[in-house]
Amino acid sequence: MGRVVLSTVELPEGAREVLRQLGTELYELPRMGEGDLMNVLPKVEVLMCWCGKDFDITRWVGSMPNLRVIQTFSAGVDHLPFQAIPGNIKIYSNAGAYSEPVAEHAWALILALAKGLHKPTLIAKEYLSNEITSPRSVIESTLLVLGTGGIGREIARIGKEGFRTYNIGINRGGRPVDYFDEVHRTDELRSVIQRADIIAIALPLNKYTRGLIGAGELRLVKRGAIVVNVGRGDVVREKELYEVLKERPDIRFGTDVWWVHDGREEIPPSVPLTALPNFLGTPHIAGGAQRDIAERAIMRAVENVARYLRGEVPINEVNRDDYL
Structure with a gap:
């Protein structure tokens, strides 16, 4: 069984392939029911999300004892519930993607x-x-x-x-x-x-x-x-x-x-x-509103997760002291 990655969005095929080559067990939230989610959460090592807006981290983080990394698809992380995230979990932003x-x-x-x-x-x-x-x-x-x-x-x-x-x-x-x-x-x-x-x-x-x-x-x-x-x-x-x-x-x-x-x-x-x-x-459309831009940003986030899974040092580690 590979290391478990949970994405809150459906990933482009190229991103799935990157993770498959690393032997990961990938789950995508839109393809899951709540029952499936409850079975997967205890195994999740890496969570990929849009800064907490698409996944209630406060609600579910207690069900993820093996969670080690949160990688956001967004560049900004100000919406993350930092108080609820245990200090041993590394957080990486997608800074530079947009x-x-x-x-x-x-x-x-x-x-x-x-x-x-x-x-x-x-x-x-x-x-x-x-x-x-x-x-x-x-x-x-x-x-x-x-x-x-x-x-x-x-x-x-x-x-x-x-x-x-x-x-x-x-x-x-x-x-x-x-x-x-x-x-x-x-x-x-x-x-x-x-x-x-x-x-x-x-x-x-x-x-x-x-x-x-x-x-x-x-x-x-x-x-x-x-x-x-x-x-x-x-x-x-x-x-x-x-x-x-x-x-x-x-x-x-x-x-x-x-x-x-x-x-x-x-x-x-x-x-x-x-x-x-x-x-x-303008209505907050500069970055990520167009599909091609969003997909490139998602790919960049996946590549950062790949660094972590290969034992390399990921980029854009968030200093939680800036938000607490």
Whole structure:
């Protein structure tokens, strides 16, 4: 009998083949009844899931005494019930799996806002003279990226290679990263945010980043700045964002991620952001909404599980202290 892997989604055939070659006993939740699940859970060594949304880990983890690894298909892990997961279980995220499509989407938001496409008008004089829609250039702009992981690095690369941007990065320790001209610690954010023409938020949500961007930071941004968020909605303080965007119509804000209320992402939000003329939103579709992107991400997660099963060191181990 092989080592037991439980996936909460049906895997692409290529992913099944990777696991079969390693001699695993693979189970896929959509193909199982609850009775089958109860028989399998005590044997499960590896659980693959969408960050707990498709499988009640709090309910079932006590029935998995042999569980050693949780591998998420999602890049973010903020929805995992860390308090319920025993400390001996390793958790691996799928960070980097969505870097290219999400970075592309970030630049789509940036360019739409820069060129006034969020509030189109066919009257040239109105289009050119209105503060909300007047076109702005992004060539040789100063780009500030909050979060220098896979998505942030790709946003910076596109900016550097496509628009000759000067790139400033923010990460917790201020460590250098490719495609960034300078990198600063998170606690230095206020000292650099006012230099940026474009600000891209690509941070995960954890205890260090929740509410990081509020009215104090937003009021420091330079006149005419463009701000986009493709990380997590709750990195930005929702009501404070609304108040500042009302006060400062020169700031243009775009987001693909929204704020969580009562356990779900609220789209559209109860705060009337979508009514503001300097706001642009898309319904969290930048990464994984298209089947081909989702399948590539699933394959990447399976390959990380394969590393573990071969006795190698998997990538993207989650530091649970960031969430507890």
